[in-house]
Structures are given as structure tokens and as C-alpha cells.
Amino acid sequence: MDERMAPCERIGNTGAASTKYDIVIIGAGPVGLLLSTCLARWGYKIKHIDNRPEPTKTGRADGIQPRSLDLLRNMGLKPAIMEHGPAKVYEVAFWDPSPTAEGIHRTGTWASCPSFIDARYPFTTLLHQGLIERVFIADLEKNGVEIQRPWTIKGFRTDEATDAEFPVEVNLEHVEGKGKETVRAKYLFSGEGARSFVREQLNIGIKHKDPIAHVWGVMDGVVETDFPDIKMKCTIHSEHGSIMVIPRENNMVRLYIQIASSTDKDWNPRKTATEEEVQNSAKKILQPYNIKWERVEWYSVYPIGQGIADKYTLDHRVFMGGDACHTHSPKAGQGMNTAFLDALNLAWKIHHVEAGFADRSLLHSYESERKLIAENLLNFDAKYAALFSQRPPAAKDVAAATEQCSNKDDEGDENQFIKTFKESCEFTSGYGVAYDPNSLNWSPSHPAQSEVINPKGNRLRTGRILINSDVTRVVDANVVHLEQEVPVNGSFRIYVFAGNPTLTNQAIDDFAQNMSKKSTFFTAYLRRDIETVSHHERHNPHSHFLTFCVVFATKRSSIEISRDVPKLLARYRDNIYADDIWDQRVPDAKAAAHAKMGLNQEKGGIVVVRPDGYVGIVTSLVEGSGTVDALNEYFSAFCSKKLGEARAQL
Amino acid sequence: MDERMAPCERIGNTGAASTKYDIVIIGAGPVGLLLSTCLARWGYKIKHIDNRPEPTKTGRADGIQPRSLDLLRNMGLKPAIMEHGPAKVYEVAFWDPSPTAEGIHRTGTWASCPSFIDARYPFTTLLHQGLIERVFIADLEKNGVEIQRPWTIKGFRTDEATDAEFPVEVNLEHVEGKGKETVRAKYLFSGEGARSFVREQLNIGIKHKDPIAHVWGVMDGVVETDFPDIKMKCTIHSEHGSIMVIPRENNMVRLYIQIASSTDKDWNPRKTATEEEVQNSAKKILQPYNIKWERVEWYSVYPIGQGIADKYTLDHRVFMGGDACHTHSPKAGQGMNTAFLDALNLAWKIHHVEAGFADRSLLHSYESERKLIAENLLNFDAKYAALFSQRPPAAKDVAAATEQCSNKDDEGDENQFIKTFKESCEFTSGYGVAYDPNSLNWSPSHPAQSEVINPKGNRLRTGRILINSDVTRVVDANVVHLEQEVPVNGSFRIYVFAGNPTLTNQAIDDFAQNMSKKSTFFTAYLRRDIETVSHHERHNPHSHFLTFCVVFATKRSSIEISRDVPKLLARYRDNIYADDIWDQRVPDAKAAAHAKMGLNQEKGGIVVVRPDGYVGIVTSLVEGSGTVDALNEYFSAFCSKKLGEARAQL
Incomplete structure (x- = not known):
């Protein structure tokens, strides 16, 4: 497929009769919906089914972390x-x-999110999952995607020989047998939840990190x-038992009440309790306070273990995400948030592969990145539970830890409590996600090797x-x-922190100049319709894979x-900024954004941010071709073409 | 009518066949819609007509000031x-x-709104009037009010003898004669715009402050x-003419282009210009820059003078507001904002009179308060125009003025430019509205006389x-x-700034205690259904006219x-706050909110805010009955009953 073909140009091949799709998505919970929403916006053709007749009516997940609210x-x-x-x-x-x-x-x-975390929304947002699902469903409808309900998956197989472009065959069926369909797709995604048919068919096992399982009662x-x-x-811990309260x-x-634990002598994973029993437990636990119910909207009892799937995919055509890959206790409120990030991670990688920007091997990073996060989450869950299992820390310890976390960059002499405190705050806020080095996340072992990379003082972490x-x-x-x-437009975000324009003038010109050369990360993937793009197009006038921003450290x-920005970058006129807003976190900085990133306020620097918001690489902004050369090398590590010098010499 | 009858209890008397309404509102522009929205929410029965078949499609007013966005x-x-x-x-x-x-x-x-103005939203919001109207219309529909279109008013008369409760008779007619209705109402409101039938019938004149009239061309x-x-x-001033650009x-x-002015030699108020002529003018004016139109959504030419109605009402039954009362140039973007505040000012006064809290004479303050604002606006408009008519101030003068306004409370040695600059910023942001002293806005000449009023240091202005x-x-x-x-629930907001609870404990108890006595501003107007109010009721558990907030100067x-707040005030549990957020404007304050208001951070104070957000009176919080006594005197000045001591001695 032509790498310069815009997703929005590809939308033509619709039509109800067609049985070929870019992707078939099973399950319309958070993970399936976010994936579907991204791909629908970027012009992909989607078959999305769910085995429930309508969206979640009551209960289920409801916690949106600070970082997820950003997203x-x-x-x-x-x-x-x-x-x-x-x-x-x-x-x-x-x-x-x-x-x-x-x-x-x-x-x-x-x-929930102490001030040492620089969050826009330092709180968790609680809303019933059905309302959240409906927000996505409404957006999908605007892009012509309707969830097919109540339908289920009955079988699938990947077979490149029959159809190399649409190698996955999927058999779908109405849950009451009122219809059957066999469709072909480039990808199949399971967002089915913990009981995933796809995972079972692939024979992928679940590893239980923590051998302790629990039965929970939950009542809204x-x-x-x-x-x-x-x-x-x-x-709340009491001599009558424990409870968790969430507004x-x-x-x-x-209210979450632990009904049984596999550490109990008479452990029975099928143990249950009536609504009234749970209310009576709660009444005892909350003494000396009183509580009575005006109405119960939802009540459920379910056993849950901490589990993680061995694989997220076998062939990089059939993928899984969300609860199909990882289950954990509801205590830290991580389920939906982890699901969102699974979906976002996969969405843009499928897009970049299918639209020709990235090499197919980019898809391998989905499992490696997301499985690590799930593992960290499960480890954290255990540590977090241990931290509070007996006696919670005294208020003064927490206050002292917060203070200490705020005041130091140096992590040398932190004690274990402070470390766990900090980690748990980062985890529960969602700001703790950190992907390991790979072709996307630069490290000293990345193929891109240049002294302009990771400039001195840089505080951004790939x-x-x-x-x-x-x-x-x-x-x-x-x-x-x-x-x-x-x-979230599927593009890499190239931030040109331009420092003091009187000093960086030449470097910015050189950056634009060198990017415009043949076979750079910029010119190798220009839009095919570049000549007819509207002057109102703000983010993607040249490429569907790159959006530029320029930030000057001046008023x-x-x-x-027209004077300070070369023509190529001036095309992104709505993305040109002055770093002139005072920030409490760097009160003495002349240019707070530069200072917070750890970039030189005079000389600036370049920050490449992945389409999902994670930092890929940071370079200094130098005169000559050095900056663009480094970025060509960076992108060459996962792009579908060799770029820059490597290419020019062919 | 029983003063304790809740508006929401009054809603029973609906029914399509009924021809009696609390109010008939003519015109569904900003002023009519905001009035209608408030009164509908508070349970009043409304007949609302508009002579247009549908809401504004294009063009018209579009500037929402910072202060209006707050509202x-x-x-x-x-x-x-x-x-x-x-x-x-x-x-x-x-x-x-x-x-x-x-x-x-x-x-x-x-x-638009420099940092010396402490605004939440330091910008003007630009949106086509029709979209703004639709937001109100959607809200009205939720409360069962539908605008009757296209209908117009044909006549009206006030006649207390025939029906003392519904003294106004109004004749309405479909604009194409497809129907006629005669209805009776307690009030009639004209939000008809500059060409007001009601104003003409009442024979109320328009005074033209500025003899200069203009013809404007406006193009979206x-x-x-x-x-x-x-x-x-x-x-923009150029040798080819002047233009104003608004995104x-x-x-x-x-684009606003002045097509003619009454100062022109060949002045003709009917002078016009074609769309193409205006575009050609704009092209010349904008040189050396180029401009071309992709499409024109709206184009209109209209003459406008600065005018103000002599009266806003004759009998305090038939009222007018918005453009029916004041017209001015579109340059400062004040039209819709002034209309909003007209409506809000009238809405709560009608509510308080009809629900029995306030004496009918409260309605007199509508004209006196709002006409003053319109006069100030027209004066400002002239000054503002003069300030820029020849040569705008140099950038450095503006910067210096901004600096100076930020740094000083003392207004003694300001020069004329700084003064006008400050005034114009306050005006264009909407933060400049200041009502004169009257029974609502305490001053030394108010009947309430107590040494607890207007405590030392107080920075709030009634x-x-x-x-x-x-x-x-x-x-x-x-x-x-x-x-x-x-x-905006129609209630006075009583803010108990409670200072340091260890010092004010007794004073707060005394405040609650004395308020609970017979015939205070609190007990004289309790809800009739007080025994059956839901425990979820947050703002009006006791009274429809008062909502309490308590703010402690502590963490x-x-x-x-349960320990720090007396039971009466603890009922407002969702309105109890800690003044523990740092504020850049008072960086050294321990309790920033107290400090910003100029209230003692240890001893606190009471702030009474009118239902429309304006400060009514500020008192200190003292032990004994002094604080409540002062508030009883304050409310006695406009309430329907004598309160406190005065009453108790009867």
C-alpha cells in the first residue's frame, strides 16, 4: 500500500455488502471502544461486535485516572x-x-495525586462505565461505526496464503442464532474481558502472579x-471486617467488601453473600456511624485473581487487550485505565504499519510495551496491598513523604516507605507508565547515535x-x-523548542532546510494530496504521521x-507558541516550559513525542544538519524506509 | 401569597387552557432567554413569545465577556x-x-483582561448568537417552557382593579394572523430589541448621549x-478607512466597517454598501496583506446610535431590558452581556417579591441599578472611542499601565491614561459593574448601622x-x-468566613444560635415543607432565599x-470549605481567600452576596448577637417583614 495514501482517502471501500474489514473488534468495553474510536477517526473500516444487547447499564469499572482524563x-x-x-x-x-x-x-x-506529580487533573474521576461507553459510542456513530449487538465470535483463523492483504477469517454469530457472518480482515482484536474466547482458542495461558484470590462483593x-x-x-479496617468506599x-x-480470600481456612471461590448480608456487614464495620440504603443500583459478587496472559498475540494479526490480558483487584482502580492505554498503544501502531509509515515489526512492540506495564501493575498491586494490609502509615509519615518527594530530584536516600509511596502515587495517577527502551524509546543502545541526542540537563525521559x-x-x-x-491524530509530535530566536535563527532554518532534503523522515512520507490540502488544515498539512509545534523562549x-519561522514550519502557524507563562514549579525560569523539560532556555532543543504522548527522543537544536541527521536515524529504526544519509548514499 | 411557599411547590397551576401566567416575555434574544431560564428553574409559569420563526440563524451579537462566562x-x-x-x-x-x-x-x-483583573477566564468568548440562544432554549425545554413562534404582541394594559393578582392583560397574535390570544399575567417583559413595541406604547423616550450616529457594515x-x-x-486604522476584526x-x-458617520459631510443614515464594496474596502485597508473570502455567512448594514431609554418601567409590572433600553456601538462587545445582567437583576427581584421574601418596592431597584450601568457603558463607549480615535497608545504605555495597575491599590497618583485604561479593561471584561448604594448594597447611609459592619481591612465592595x-x-x-x-438558585449567599476555628468557635455558635431565634432573616422565611426536605438537598434545606457556606482558615x-460546625450550618455539609489553597495574588497569606477578601485570617467575617453575585454587606463575626442583629437590620431594609429586635419588641 502506498505510504503516502491518507487514511481519509482510503475510506471509499465501504459498502454494507463488503465482507472485508481493516479490523474486526470483539467487545465494546473500554479497550475495544477506544481502539475502534481511534481507527474510525483515522479512516479505517471496522467491524465491531459485542455480545451484550446494549451498553453496560449499571456497575462495573468506574475510575478514570488523572492521566486517562488527559487522554x-x-x-x-x-x-x-x-x-x-x-x-x-x-x-x-x-x-x-x-x-x-x-x-x-x-x-x-x-x-490521590499529590502535588509532586505535575498533573492537570489531580483527582480520580468516578463515573459508571456505561456512561463512559456511551461517550465513545456516540463518537463512533459520527464516524459511521455502529456496534453490532448482540453478536459473538465463533471462530477465526489467520491464513496469509488465501488472502495476503486480509489474512484473518472471522466467524461471527448472533447470540440467539439469528444470523451468521464470515468476514475477512487485516486484524482481529479481542477486547472480550477476562473470559476471552480468542485467548482460549489461541491456547494462551494466564499466569497468576499472586497466588491469593479473593471474592469481592460490590454494591452501588x-x-x-x-x-x-x-x-x-x-x-476501612475494623474488627468486623474491611470495606472500601468509593463515591x-x-x-x-x-462499597467493596471482601467476602472471602484464598487464605481463609474454609476458602471457597464460589462463596457468596446476599445484598442484605453485605449491608449488615457494612453497618457493623462503619460503627459508630450509621448507614442505611435508600436504593441499591447494582450489586454483584465475583471472584477475582491477579492474572496476566502469557502472550498478547501470536502472529501480530490477532491481538488482545484489556481484561483479556490482565486481571487484578479493583482496589487501585486500574482496570479501565490500563485498557485505554492498551488500545491507544495498538491503535497508532496498526495505523502506521497499514498506512506505510512504519515497518510491520513495529507491531511487536505492542506486547512488549503493554505486558511490562501489566506486570508492573500486578507487582505494584501486591506491594500496595502489603503496605496497608496491617496498619496504614500515620498521617505524619505521609505528609513527610509528600514533602520529601516534592523537594528532591535525588532519589538516593529515600527510604522504602517513601519509595513505595511515590511509586503508588504515580501508579494510581497513571503518570507512572514508563516504557522500556526499544526502537521507539531512545536509549544509548538505540541505533541512533549522535552527540546531539539527550542533551545535558534534559529532564524528559523516553x-x-x-x-x-x-x-x-x-x-x-x-x-x-x-x-x-x-x-490524538495518529501523528508523531515534533516539538521544536526554539529557545531565544536571535540565537537559534540559523539552527531553526537549518532544521527546516535539512528536513526538506530528499528521503528524510519528513519528505519520505508526504501526503499524496499535498497540493490540494486546505489552508485550514492545522496539524497535518504535509504528512499524516508528523505534526510540528514551535515554542520560542520569548514574549x-x-x-x-513571517520573520522568525521558516516557511515549512510557519505552515503550522496555529502551533507556534511563546514560552512566556510563569509556572509555580520553576518560579525563577524565564521560559518555564523549556525549564521544566530541562532544555536550554537560550538554545532550545527538539522533542519527539509518539502519537500516544510518550517521549521518543530528545535532541539539541544545532546549526547544520546534525539535528535532522539524528532524527533520520531515530525514525529509520522503525520506519518502512531507510532515511537520510543511509538512504542518500544508496 | 404565603411567603414560605416554595416556588417549586407553586408549579401546579399549569395547563394549556389556562390564560394566567406569572410573566409574559416578548422576545427570545439574550435578555428574554436568560430571564425566562431563571424564572422557569425557580418554578414560575411563563408565556414566552418571539416574532421570528426560529432562533437567530447567523450573525448578530457574539461576544461573551469574562464575567458573563462566570455567570x-x-x-x-x-x-x-x-x-x-x-x-x-x-x-x-x-x-x-x-x-x-x-x-x-x-x-x-x-x-482583553489584563492580569490585574482577577478573572477566571481572562478572555472574551466569541460565538454566534444563535448557538448561545439554543443553549438557553434547550434548558428551557427541560423546564417545560417552549418559545411560541412566530408570535408578536399587539397590545397590553395594567389594570389592578380587574384582577389584583394578575393585573397585566396582554394581546398576542401570530405574525401571519393565524391565531390570537389574550392572557393575563403578573408581569410583562419586553426583550424585543431596539424597536420595542412595548416601549413605544408606553411612550418612553430614548435619550441619545452621543449625538454622533454611525452606519456599520458587518460581515461574517x-x-x-x-x-x-x-x-x-x-x-485597524488606515488611510483607506477603518475596520475592526473579530475572530x-x-x-x-x-469584520466591522464604518460605512458612514453623522459627522460626514454627506451624512445619510440610509447609506449602504454591497458585500463586494465592503470586501474591496477591507482589501485596501489591510494592505500590504492580502485577504480573500471563501464564503460569507452573514452580511448586514445597519445604522446605530447611542441611546438609552428614559425609563425601564412605568408601573413595576411592565418591564423592559436589553436593547429595548440601551443601544450602543458594537465595538466594545457589550450588548449581549449588558442584556444578560439586566435579565439576572430583574429575575431574582421578581422571584423574591412573588415568593414573599422581599417587599414589592425591591422592584424599584431594577431600573435604578441597571440604568446606571447602561449610562456608564455609554459614557465609557465615548471615552474608549476617544482614547483610540486618533492614535492608539504605544505598546510601552500600555505595558506601563498594566504594570502600574497590578502593583498598586492606591489610585491617588494615576494619570488619566492609566485610569481610562483600567476602567476600560474592567468594562470590557464585565468586572467593572458596580451598583450604587441602596437597600441591597450597604453604605454608611443604609438603615443598618452597627460597628460590626464593614470591618477594618475589608476589600470587598458592596x-x-x-x-x-x-x-x-x-x-x-x-x-x-x-x-x-x-x-444561580435565587438565594442570597451567606459566606461565613470562619477564620481560625479554635478562636471563632463561640462566635460561630452564637451566629447559628441567634439566627435560630424568632423572626430573624433566617427563621422568618423557612420553607413550608422543611420537615420533608430530602437529605440530599444541598443549597436550600431551610429556605429558598438563603444558602450558607462556611470557610475555615485552616487545613x-x-x-x-461534627465538632467544628454548629448543627444548623452543618446541614450545609457540602458547602463547608478549608481556605488552604495557595494563591499567587497573596503569596504570603496563610488563608488566601480570607486575605483576598481583606477579612481577618484569625477572626473571619460574614459576607452576604446577592443572588446575582454582587456583594450586599460585609460584617465581622463576633461573639454574642451583634452579627445576626446587623444582618437582621440589613435584610429588614428590603424584606417583607420587620426582623430581629425591631420585630421581637412588637
Whole structure:
């Protein structure tokens, strides 16, 4: 397929009669929906089925982490989420048996996302999964994708010999047998949840990291209570048992009660409890406070173990993600968030392979990146549980740890508690995701070797998200969140931190000049329709795979785009910024965004951010061809063509 | 009517056949819609007609000031406005004939809402009036109000003798004569715009402050241009004429061109120009830059003078607001914003009179308050025009003025330019509205006389809006905007700034205790259904006219509501806050909200804010009955009953 063919140009091959799809997606939970939403926006043809007759009505996952809210905003879906008036959890409260009186007392509170994490939204957003699903479904409908319900998958096989372009055959069936379809696709994705037919068929095992399994009771309802923390997330230990409280939208509250544990003497994974039994347990646990239920919206009992699939794919045509790959306790509220990031990670890689930008081997990084995160999550889950299993830390320890985390970069003399505290905050906020070095995430062992890479002072870490910063857009003087300025459009984001324009003028010109040469990462993948692109196109006037931003370390009013920005970059006129907004985290910096990233405020630097928001590589901005040469080498590591010097010499 | 009858209890008397309404509203532009929306939410029965077959399709007013955006957020309508992706104007650019070359050059820019104004949204929001109207219409529909279109008013008369409760008779007619109705109402409101039938019938004159009238051409369209400030608000003077540029949603831009002025030798108020002529003028004016139109969405030519109605009402039954009362040039973008505030001012006063809280004379303050604002606006408009008529101020003058406004409270040695600059920023942002002293806005001549009133250090000004501040809500640790926490619910907002609880404990108890006595502003107007109010009711558990907030000058985690807050105030558990968020404007304050208001951080104080957000009175928080006594006197000045001591001694 022509690498310059725009996804939006490819949409022509629709038609209800066709049985060929770019992808078949099984399951319309968070992972399937986010994948579908991205690929639909980028012009792919999707068959998306779900075995339920309608979206989730009640209950299920409901926690959106700070980092996931960033992502939803970046996809333009945050307003629709917030419209439902979700609960926001800023702090977790810990309650223990009172040493001096009957019943429980509060031992302290812990910020969900303490100030040492530079988050835009330092809270967890709680909203019933069905409302979140509907936000995606509404977006999919705008792009012509309808979930086919209630349909299920009955079989599939990959067979490149029969059809190399659409190698996967999938058999689908109405759950009541009212219809059957056999379709062909380039990819099949299972977002089926813990009981994945696809995973079973592939004979992929689940490894249980933690041998301890639990039975949980979970109840959503509206209560009347004098328990003072009913609108906070609470972990409550009492002599009558333990409970977790999570506030919800519409005055609701969710209670998790552990009904059985495989450490119990009479362990029975089928042990259950009635709604009334759970309410009576809760009443005892919450003494001396009172609680009564006005109504129960949802109640469920389910056994859960910590498990992780051995593989996420066998052939890089049939993939899995979300709960099909990893299950864990609901305590840390990670399920939906991990699912979102699985989907985002896969979405852009499929896009870059199918649109011809990346080599097919890029797809291998889906499993290696995402399985590591699931493993870290499971390890963390165990550590987090241990940290609180007996006695929660005293409020003063938490305060001291928060203080210490805020004040130092140096991690040398942290004690174990502070380390675990920091890790757990990063984990529960979603800011802890860190991908290992590979072709996308530069490290000293990456094929790209140049002294311009990873300049001195750089505080960005490859494989982690871009640090947040506020800047002023030049054309309209709007103060904006730089990390949000490029939407989830499937493009790499090339941030030219341009320092002081009087000093970097030549380097910026050289950057644009060298990028324009033959066979660079820029020119090798130009849009086929480049001559007819509308002047209103903001992010992708030249390429579907790259969006440029330029950030000057100077006052907005002193920037004249026609004078200071070479023509190629000036085409991204709406993505040109002044780094002139004061930031409390770097109060003395002249250019706060430069300073936060650790880039020289005079000389600037280049930051390449992957389409999913993770930093790929950071270079200095030098006169001559050095910067572009380094980026050509970086992109050559996973692109479908050899770029730059390597290519030019062929 | 029983003063304790809740508006929501009154809604019973609907029924299509009924011809009696609380209010008949003529015109569904901004002023009519905001009035209708408030009264519908508060349970009033409304007949709302408009003579257009559908809402505004294109063009018309489109500027929402910072302060108006606060109001829309407070009404819960901001997300629906922002969903349309409006343009945001942060700066105004000034262009003049270039002294050195052909064509125009930029002489400087000016922040729409400079940092010395403590605004949440320091920008003007630009969105086509029809989209704004639809947001209100959707809200009205939720409350069962539908605009009757296309209908018009044919006559009306006020006649208390025939029906004292519904004294206004109104004759309505379909614009094509397809139907007639005669209805009776308590009130009639004209939001008809500049050509008001009601105003003409009442024989109310228009005074023209400024004898100069203008003919304006206004064009909304999508353009292609290399003019660098096309996404900013611009005032452009050239030797070929003058133009104003205003960015819009969906890549549109609005141009205002002055076609004729009554100062012209050949002045003709009917002078016009074709679309092409205006475009050709714009092309000449913008040289050396190029501009061409891809499409024109709306084009109109209209004469406009600066005018103000002599009266806003004759009998306090038939009222007018918006353009029916005041017309001015579109340059400062004030029309819709002034209309909103007219409507809000009238809405709660009608509510308080009809629901029995306030004496009918409260309605007199509508005209006195709003006419003053319109007069100030017209005066400002003239000054603003003069300030820029010849040569705009140099960029360095503006920078110096901004600096000076930020740095000083003392207004003693300001020069005229700085004073006008400050005033104009306050005006264009909407933060400049200041109502004169009257029974609502305390001053030394108010009947309430007590040494607890207007405590030393107080920085709040009666008749001006509450200063913005961030606080932490105690029950859920959410960081919130204090001034937004009580919605536009028709209630006075009583903020108990509670200082240091260990010092104010007795004073707070005394406050609650004394309020609970017979015939106070609190007990005299309790809800009739107080025994059956849901425990979920957040803002109005006791009264429809009062909502309480308590703000402690201490850390959230140290506040225990059951211990620190008397039962009466603890009922407002969701409105109890910790003043523990750092604020850049008072960097050294321990309790930033207290400090910004100028209230003692140890001893606190009470701030009474009117239902429309303007400060009514500020008192200290003292032990004993002093604070409640002062508030009883304050409310006695406009309430329907004598309160407190005065009453108790009867």
C-alpha cells in the first residue's frame, strides 16, 4: 500500500455488502471502544461486535485516572464525560479500629495525586462505565461505526496464503442464532474481558502472579449516613471486617467488601453473600456511624485473581487487550485505565504499519510495551496491598513523604516507605507508565547515535509522557496546555523548542532546510494530496504521521511568524507558541516550559513525542544538519524506509 | 401569597387552557432567554413569545465577556457554550498606517483582561448568537417552557382593579394572523430589541448621549489571508478607512466597517454598501496583506446610535431590558452581556417579591441599578472611542499601565491614561459593574448601622461581585472555585468566613444560635415543607432565599464538621470549605481567600452576596448577637417583614 495514501482517502471501500474489514473488534468495553474510536477517526473500516444487547447499564469499572482524563481530553471526549457530573476523588482516607473507643476512627488521609506529580487533573474521576461507553459510542456513530449487538465470535483463523492483504477469517454469530457472518480482515482484536474466547482458542495461558484470590462483593447505591468521609475514597479496617468506599455520580456510593480470600481456612471461590448480608456487614464495620440504603443500583459478587496472559498475540494479526490480558483487584482502580492505554498503544501502531509509515515489526512492540506495564501493575498491586494490609502509615509519615518527594530530584536516600509511596502515587495517577527502551524509546543502545541526542540537563525521559506546560499561542494569544495542543491524530509530535530566536535563527532554518532534503523522515512520507490540502488544515498539512509545534523562549508580542519561522514550519502557524507563562514549579525560569523539560532556555532543543504522548527522543537544536541527521536515524529504526544519509548514499 | 411557599411547590397551576401566567416575555434574544431560564428553574409559569420563526440563524451579537462566562458557568450552561469551540480573544491588536512603508503596521497589543483583573477566564468568548440562544432554549425545554413562534404582541394594559393578582392583560397574535390570544399575567417583559413595541406604547423616550450616529457594515465569513492577526481582535486604522476584526468559531472572522458617520459631510443614515464594496474596502485597508473570502455567512448594514431609554418601567409590572433600553456601538462587545445582567437583576427581584421574601418596592431597584450601568457603558463607549480615535497608545504605555495597575491599590497618583485604561479593561471584561448604594448594597447611609459592619481591612465592595478564590471542600477534598459553589438558585449567599476555628468557635455558635431565634432573616422565611426536605438537598434545606457556606482558615484535614460546625450550618455539609489553597495574588497569606477578601485570617467575617453575585454587606463575626442583629437590620431594609429586635419588641 502506498505510504503516502491518507487514511481519509482510503475510506471509499465501504459498502454494507463488503465482507472485508481493516479490523474486526470483539467487545465494546473500554479497550475495544477506544481502539475502534481511534481507527474510525483515522479512516479505517471496522467491524465491531459485542455480545451484550446494549451498553453496560449499571456497575462495573468506574475510575478514570488523572492521566486517562488527559487522554480523554486529548481525544476531545472529556467534556462529554464531565457533563455527567462524576465524583472526583482527591484524597483517600484510612480508617482503623479506634484504640480508645468502640468502632472505627480515621488515621489519616492521602492525596490521590499529590502535588509532586505535575498533573492537570489531580483527582480520580468516578463515573459508571456505561456512561463512559456511551461517550465513545456516540463518537463512533459520527464516524459511521455502529456496534453490532448482540453478536459473538465463533471462530477465526489467520491464513496469509488465501488472502495476503486480509489474512484473518472471522466467524461471527448472533447470540440467539439469528444470523451468521464470515468476514475477512487485516486484524482481529479481542477486547472480550477476562473470559476471552480468542485467548482460549489461541491456547494462551494466564499466569497468576499472586497466588491469593479473593471474592469481592460490590454494591452501588444511594445511602443516608453520618459517616463523614462518605464522599471520599476510604479504606476501612475494623474488627468486623474491611470495606472500601468509593463515591459516585448522582449521590451514589460504591462499597467493596471482601467476602472471602484464598487464605481463609474454609476458602471457597464460589462463596457468596446476599445484598442484605453485605449491608449488615457494612453497618457493623462503619460503627459508630450509621448507614442505611435508600436504593441499591447494582450489586454483584465475583471472584477475582491477579492474572496476566502469557502472550498478547501470536502472529501480530490477532491481538488482545484489556481484561483479556490482565486481571487484578479493583482496589487501585486500574482496570479501565490500563485498557485505554492498551488500545491507544495498538491503535497508532496498526495505523502506521497499514498506512506505510512504519515497518510491520513495529507491531511487536505492542506486547512488549503493554505486558511490562501489566506486570508492573500486578507487582505494584501486591506491594500496595502489603503496605496497608496491617496498619496504614500515620498521617505524619505521609505528609513527610509528600514533602520529601516534592523537594528532591535525588532519589538516593529515600527510604522504602517513601519509595513505595511515590511509586503508588504515580501508579494510581497513571503518570507512572514508563516504557522500556526499544526502537521507539531512545536509549544509548538505540541505533541512533549522535552527540546531539539527550542533551545535558534534559529532564524528559523516553518512554514516559511529556511534561505538562502552559504556553501562549502566537496567532491568537490564547494561553494553552502545550501537551494537549496536538490531538490524538495518529501523528508523531515534533516539538521544536526554539529557545531565544536571535540565537537559534540559523539552527531553526537549518532544521527546516535539512528536513526538506530528499528521503528524510519528513519528505519520505508526504501526503499524496499535498497540493490540494486546505489552508485550514492545522496539524497535518504535509504528512499524516508528523505534526510540528514551535515554542520560542520569548514574549508572544515579540514573535513575528513571517520573520522568525521558516516557511515549512510557519505552515503550522496555529502551533507556534511563546514560552512566556510563569509556572509555580520553576518560579525563577524565564521560559518555564523549556525549564521544566530541562532544555536550554537560550538554545532550545527538539522533542519527539509518539502519537500516544510518550517521549521518543530528545535532541539539541544545532546549526547544520546534525539535528535532522539524528532524527533520520531515530525514525529509520522503525520506519518502512531507510532515511537520510543511509538512504542518500544508496 | 404565603411567603414560605416554595416556588417549586407553586408549579401546579399549569395547563394549556389556562390564560394566567406569572410573566409574559416578548422576545427570545439574550435578555428574554436568560430571564425566562431563571424564572422557569425557580418554578414560575411563563408565556414566552418571539416574532421570528426560529432562533437567530447567523450573525448578530457574539461576544461573551469574562464575567458573563462566570455567570453562564454559575448557571451550568458554560459546557454547552464551549462545546461549539468558540474563538477566545485574549488580546486586542492595534494597527495604524505605517510611517515607513506602504500600508498598515501593528503598533501594539492590549490584553482583553489584563492580569490585574482577577478573572477566571481572562478572555472574551466569541460565538454566534444563535448557538448561545439554543443553549438557553434547550434548558428551557427541560423546564417545560417552549418559545411560541412566530408570535408578536399587539397590545397590553395594567389594570389592578380587574384582577389584583394578575393585573397585566396582554394581546398576542401570530405574525401571519393565524391565531390570537389574550392572557393575563403578573408581569410583562419586553426583550424585543431596539424597536420595542412595548416601549413605544408606553411612550418612553430614548435619550441619545452621543449625538454622533454611525452606519456599520458587518460581515461574517471564512477568509484566506496572510494578515498575521486574523485570529485576534484588531482595531485597524488606515488611510483607506477603518475596520475592526473579530475572530469567530469555525475559522470564521467578523469584520466591522464604518460605512458612514453623522459627522460626514454627506451624512445619510440610509447609506449602504454591497458585500463586494465592503470586501474591496477591507482589501485596501489591510494592505500590504492580502485577504480573500471563501464564503460569507452573514452580511448586514445597519445604522446605530447611542441611546438609552428614559425609563425601564412605568408601573413595576411592565418591564423592559436589553436593547429595548440601551443601544450602543458594537465595538466594545457589550450588548449581549449588558442584556444578560439586566435579565439576572430583574429575575431574582421578581422571584423574591412573588415568593414573599422581599417587599414589592425591591422592584424599584431594577431600573435604578441597571440604568446606571447602561449610562456608564455609554459614557465609557465615548471615552474608549476617544482614547483610540486618533492614535492608539504605544505598546510601552500600555505595558506601563498594566504594570502600574497590578502593583498598586492606591489610585491617588494615576494619570488619566492609566485610569481610562483600567476602567476600560474592567468594562470590557464585565468586572467593572458596580451598583450604587441602596437597600441591597450597604453604605454608611443604609438603615443598618452597627460597628460590626464593614470591618477594618475589608476589600470587598458592596455592589460589586465577590472576589474569586479557590478553597478545598471538606467532605470530598475537591478544590473548588468558591464564588461558583452556589448556583444561580435565587438565594442570597451567606459566606461565613470562619477564620481560625479554635478562636471563632463561640462566635460561630452564637451566629447559628441567634439566627435560630424568632423572626430573624433566617427563621422568618423557612420553607413550608422543611420537615420533608430530602437529605440530599444541598443549597436550600431551610429556605429558598438563603444558602450558607462556611470557610475555615485552616487545613482541610484538621476540620471535623461534627465538632467544628454548629448543627444548623452543618446541614450545609457540602458547602463547608478549608481556605488552604495557595494563591499567587497573596503569596504570603496563610488563608488566601480570607486575605483576598481583606477579612481577618484569625477572626473571619460574614459576607452576604446577592443572588446575582454582587456583594450586599460585609460584617465581622463576633461573639454574642451583634452579627445576626446587623444582618437582621440589613435584610429588614428590603424584606417583607420587620426582623430581629425591631420585630421581637412588637
